[in-house]
Amino acid sequence: MLSNDAYRTLRSSVDEDFLSVQAAVELARSLKDDLIFDALLEAALESKIRGKGRTVSVSKNVFIPLTNLCRDRCAYCTFSKTPDSAEAKTYTLSEVASVAEGGRKTGCIEALFCLGDKPEVAYRSHREWLSKRGYETTTDHLIAGCETAFEVGLLPHTNAGILTAEEMEALRPTNASMGLMLENISPRLREKGMPHQYAPDKDPEIRLRMHREAGELKIPFTSGVLIGIGEDENERAQTIKAIRELSDRYGHIQEVIIQPFHPKPDTPMRFVSTLEFKEIAGWIAISRLMLGSKANLQAPPNLAPEVLELLLRAGVSDWGGVSPVTVDFINPEAPWPGLKDLQDRTEQAGQELVFRLPVYPDHIARPEFFETAMLERINDFAGPDGYAKKESPEQETA
Numbered sequence: 001m002l003s004n005d006a007y008r009t010l011r012s013s014v015d016e017d018f019l020s021v022q023a024a025v026e027l028a029r030s031l032k033d034d035l036i037f038d039a040l041l042e043a044a045l046e047s048k049i050r051g052k053g054r055t056v057s058v059s060k061n062v063f064i065p066l067t068n069l070c071r072d073r074c075a076y077c078t079f080s081k082t083p084d085s086a087e088a089k090t091y092t093l094s095e096v097a098s099v100a101e102g103g104r105k106t107g108c109i110e111a112l113f114c115l116g117d118k119p120e121v122a123y124r125s126h127r128e129w130l131s132k133r134g135y136e137t138t139t140d141h142l143i144a145g146c147e148t149a150f151e152v153g154l155l156p157h158t159n160a161g162i163l164t165a166e167e168m169e170a171l172r173p174t175n176a177s178m179g180l181m182l183e184n185i186s187p188r189l190r191e192k193g194m195p196h197q198y199a200p201d202k203d204p205e206i207r208l209r210m211h212r213e214a215g216e217l218k219i220p221f222t223s224g225v226l227i228g229i230g231e232d233e234n235e236r237a238q239t240i241k242a243i244r245e246l247s248d249r250y251g252h253i254q255e256v257i258i259q260p261f262h263p264k265p266d267t268p269m270r271f272v273s274t275l276e277f278k279e280i281a282g283w284i285a286i287s288r289l290m291l292g293s294k295a296n297l298q299a300p301p302n303l304a305p306e307v308l309e310l311l312l313r314a315g316v317s318d319w320g321g322v323s324p325v326t327v328d329f330i331n332p333e334a335p336w337p338g339l340k341d342l343q344d345r346t347e348q349a350g351q352e353l354v355f356r357l358p359v360y361p362d363h364i365a366r367p368e369f370f371e372t373a374m375l376e377r378i379n380d381f382a383g384p385d386g387y388a389k390k391e392s393p394e395q396e397t398a
Helices: 004-015 021-028 032-052 093-105 124-132 138-152 165-172 204-216 233-250 275-292 305-312 339-348 370-381
Strands: 055-067 108-117 155-159 177-179 222-226 251-260 318-322 352-355
Touching: 004 021, 004 032, 004 275, 021 222, 021 233, 021 275, 032 305, 032 339, 055 093, 055 138, 055 339, 093 138, 108 138, 108 165, 124 138, 124 339, 138 155, 155 370, 165 204, 177 251, 204 233, 222 233, 222 275, 233 251, 233 275, 275 305, 305 339, 318 339, 339 352
Parallel strands: 055 108, 055 318, 055 352, 108 155, 155 177, 177 222, 222 251
Antiparallel strands: none
């Protein structure tokens, strides 16, 4: 039988739309108790339905990894390459246009730009590559890439690592939204022997600053937590609390990703164990209760494909971007699910799959978040409910 204290904690978290760090940690330490685990998921699903109904969204996108060069060396990353690697790749604008055109022809709306942090700081060869094409920085190249994808007819969303306020402002006209995984606010993860020791751009205060500046600039913003890289329960909960506070203050956090760590070969963390599905689902549920019923809570479906139904029970309201054209370049070992399968499994769990833009309906309804040309393009794609128009190609799930 569920204890009175656990019952009261869960009921108040749903009714008050709030869960404290202390309560979150206590629940996290009790996930092995089946009664508490089931009650936690039940509360999280009730919260999700109160705030988001029974819809679960997904974005049909094309992934453009503008460059996989990066000055950071995170202990778990295989995306980052050095210039002498055979896998090092930086896209020209013609290649950006080609990939974007392929996405447009297959009904994609979103062009997801992902790239390494400030590679020109670390590598002279990349500085020379940029200079030959008239760019001073990787961000200059990125701005041109986003303009290219926008001209092709897509809506760019940029995950470029750390950007200054001036850089975000320059990207804003051609980006429907931007993002940066907060990952974790604990400085301990940058200490010797920890995963971010050699990653200066993973400094928590730098990442928090960018979140704040994006809020001041009124940019619809994606954040997220990376779980399983050596953090403890309190550090996870404090990070989720920080995202909730940013959202409450600026109103710009459009979605929060709960991303489980996956060990990869040829990395220093290749022998670290993956999280059990119960822990992943438990933390998604805790995140739902901490972030509140209105939050768009995302779990990448290719990182836990065996338990999508469990993730839905835990309060997930979004599957993120799924591409019919490109692989997940961050997790290339994890293939995207088919959209038809994703739709079927979502419906079998008693919910409805809907297709969205790279910006959510909540922010589309707030024109102050967009330049005029961007808002016009968004409205070309969006239906009256703010999701993708039913008659457009992204509604096809085959």
